[in-house]
Amino acid sequence: MVEAVGDVRTERERRAEHILDTAADLLLRHGYRRVTIDDVARSAGVGKGTLYLHWRSREELFLGVLLREMAELLDELVECLRTEPADVLPHRMGSLSYLAAMRRPLTRAMFVPDVDMLGKLVHTDAGQAVQARKTQINLVYYRTLMEYGLVRPELTLDQLVFGVSATNLGFYSATALLPSALDISVEDRAASLAHVLRSAFEAPDALDHPDLTTVAEQLVREYTRFRDVCRVEALGRGREVQASTTKSTGE
Amino acid sequence: MVEAVGDVRTERERRAEHILDTAADLLLRHGYRRVTIDDVARSAGVGKGTLYLHWRSREELFLGVLLREMAELLDELVECLRTEPADVLPHRMGSLSYLAAMRRPLTRAMFVPDVDMLGKLVHTDAGQAVQARKTQINLVYYRTLMEYGLVRPELTLDQLVFGVSATNLGFYSATALLPSALDISVEDRAASLAHVLRSAFEAPDALDHPDLTTVAEQLVREYTRFRDVCRVEALGRGREVQASTTKSTGE
DNA sequence: CTGATGACCAGATTTCGTATCTGGTCATGT
DNA sequence: ACATGACCAGATACGAAATCTGGTCATCAG
Numbered sequence A, B: 001m002v003e004a005v006g007d008v009r010t011e012r013e014r015r016a017e018h019i020l021d022t023a024a025d026l027l028l029r030h031g032y033r034r035v036t037i038d039d040v041a042r043s044a045g046v047g048k049g050t051l052y053l054h055w056r057s058r059e060e061l062f063l064g065v066l067l068r069e070m071a072e073l074l075d076e077l078v079e080c081l082r083t084e085p086a087d088v089l090p091h092r093m094g095s096l097s098y099l100a101a102m103r104r105p106l107t108r109a110m111f112v113p114d115v116d117m118l119g120k121l122v123h124t125d126a127g128q129a130v131q132a133r134k135t136q137i138n139l140v141y142y143r144t145l146m147e148y149g150l151v152r153p154e155l156t157l158d159q160l161v162f163g164v165s166a167t168n169l170g171f172y173s174a175t176a177l178l179p180s181a182l183d184i185s186v187e188d189r190a191a192s193l194a195h196v197l198r199s200a201f202e203a204p205d206a207l208d209h210p211d212l213t214t215v216a217e218q219l220v221r222e223y224t225r226f227r228d229v230c231r232v233e234a235l236g237r238g239r240e241v242q243a244s245t246t247k248s249t250g251e
Numbered sequence C: 001c002t003g004a005t006g007a008c009c010a011g012a013t014t015t016c017g018t019a020t021c022t023g024g025t026c027a028t029g030t
Numbered sequence D: 001a002c003a004t005g006a007c008c009a010g011a012t013a014c015g016a017a018a019t020c021t022g023g024t025c026a027t028c029a030g
Helices: A006-030 A037-044 A048-054 A058-083 A090-103 A105-111 A115-123 A125-147 A157-177 A179-183 A186-201 A212-234 B006-030 B037-044 B048-054 B058-083 B090-103 B105-111 B115-123 B125-147 B157-177 B179-183 B186-201 B212-234
Strands: none
Touching: A006 A037, A006 A048, A006 A058, A006 A105, A006 A115, A037 A048, A037 A058, A048 A058, A058 A090, A058 A105, A058 A115, A058 A125, A058 A212, A090 A105, A090 A157, A090 A186, A105 A115, A115 A125, A125 A157, A125 A212, A157 A179, A157 A186, A157 B157, A157 B179, A157 B186, A179 B157, A186 B157, A186 B186, B006 B037, B006 B048, B006 B058, B006 B105, B006 B115, B037 B048, B037 B058, B048 B058, B058 B090, B058 B105, B058 B115, B058 B125, B058 B212, B090 B105, B090 B157, B090 B186, B105 B115, B115 B125, B125 B157, B125 B212, B157 B179, B157 B186
């Protein structure tokens, strides 16, 4: 087993971050379809092969960009939860997520979805895997809310998950699909979403719930963990050193 | 002016309906992209030119199919409203519409939207015009509800329109975009939509409102009128007899 | 004379072979 | 040990020729 020197590891990370910065910039300016590996390498000032030292394919590289974006978004949410525990409530979480996602072009494109910017990226198998992850963390969220009685007691978990997901989907898609949505400010749209989520899914007395802080802390823990996973995966595993020739038995 | 014998007019209509039947069948089986004007004419057993006696273009013909489908859907809703005035309430209307739309492959494709079946049809200018019509009739519906105090009093018309539209959009899109939606029956999805619409937009005492029957009747009138417009437009205006050469002054 | 028809045409679409581009590898250099 | 860019196969873009199809209208039937 190799215990690398701290410096080396950090250097790798810095480079990976820099490449992601470049890729994000190009992605934003030209769209997934038009940005080539060579473009990214040249703009980042590294050799093309170097990219493959971090990510196994073009797809993984750009997925890394998206993952890092998600991580930043999670950071924002965690920050909110820390300063204001009541933000765990579905209607607060919902509108905060909506606003945060809409503020960032890349996440907005991801949710809307902007086919011109991200193209087929989200529809690849790896892209679906990311979506699945998001679903998974959401499930944790819903389950926790339910456990602590913050949602309407008459709802089953399935009903909650489907209902909230469908509702959110509608508001996210509205930007692109409802022409009338353009006449309404983002804030008003977020407020509308909050209203729907609160009245349809939130327990009436949720705001006065005694365990609000506990739930918030628990969610902060979960989200932080998930954010870290996203961060790490964003930087790429590179080509796993596969002991092919030498049967290195751990030395 | 020509007052045609009743028979002739009916004959025209019968033919138009028959052509629409054929077109609908082909549309369902092969999709908009693949069905040609010749296919429809041949299958319907009429000359190609005959189609242009009813519709000005291929696009209008297939839009006719959709319009007739919408008319049938409206018929269903009107029937519900007649037998049960309480169905005017947003949550009832919402789930009834959802169920009716999902039951019919063509309307489902229209709402979902199934890009393979309808292709670019809905995105043409004429297609957008149909959408605009739908928006318009919806506006009438919302305005009426508001006028009679059947929706939450704190909501403005804009908030109501946007909120309900976005919510609906989410549930309609869920079929295609949320993988988890497939594990839930159509009825349960409709029930979920109803729950959201009721709790978010409906006045708490709406069910006991004294004017429910009046509102239902008014809506029946509006919807019937709209349905008739759809029916007529579905059969096509054909080439308007444009007195070009002869200045026919009624003779 | 009215109304239906299908041969006809221009423009759109598809096909298919060629040329270019690009993701990914790896021998080489540092 | 690690970074690099020349290199290659397969994907993609391109373009011209061939085919198809929406729409028209001269012609014909009743």
